[in-house]
Amino acid sequence: MKVTLVQGDLTEQQADAIVNAANSSLLGGGGVDGAIHRRGGPEILEACRKLRAGHYGGGLPTGRAVATTAGLLPARWVIHTVGPVYSGSQDRSELLASCHHESLRVADSLGARTVAFPAISTGVYGWPLDDAARIAVAAVRAAETSVEEVRFVLFDAAAYDAFLTRLSA
Known part of the structure; x- marks a missing residue:
């Protein structure tokens, strides 16, 4: 498997699937999640509402992943995964690794050959970039x-540099 880095906007990626750093409600939010819902259009929200009305009535558990249509995005699917909130007193790294493993498992079930990931949990969930990059790269490899x-797909130079360092190690 080839692992590449891009500094840019995840919602502009042409890939079979893009991964959404979702919240457990699956109904949109801020950051990557909000951008995907805004750019992807109402089809994504409708698909997420159907998931909530069915098997995921209580929300998507942290570390798990599920797919929906990509709506108006230049991808075929969105794979939603819920990253853990960072804790300095509790090791949640297995949950962050699980986001990557589960997203790739879902991608395999869809037949996806290209998957674009954001830096999961590094925004409002507070995960330190260097550590998130270490976990993400190791999990994918x-x-x-x-x-x-x-x-x-990293939003800024700091995230790109953190992932480049881990990818080069």
Whole structure:
């Protein structure tokens, strides 16, 4: 599997699937989640409402992933995953790694060959960038998947540099 980095906007990526750093409600929010819902249009929200009306009535658990249409985005699917909130007193790194493993598992079930990830949990959830990059890169490299390309799409230079350092290690 090829792992690449791009500094830019996740919602502009042409990929089979883009990963949404969602909140457990699946009904949109801020950051990456809000941008995906705004740019993708109402089809994504409608698909998420159907998930909430069915199997995910209580919300999507942290570390799990589920797919919907990508609506108006230049991708086929959005894979929603709920990252953990960072804690200095509790090790939640397995949950962050699970977001990547589960997203790739869902991508495999869809037949996706290219998947674009954001820096999950590094925004409002407060995960330190260097540590999130370490966990994300290790999780993707360890995954058994048919995905041919994982692309980390980083919003700014600091995130890009953190992921580049880990990818080069």
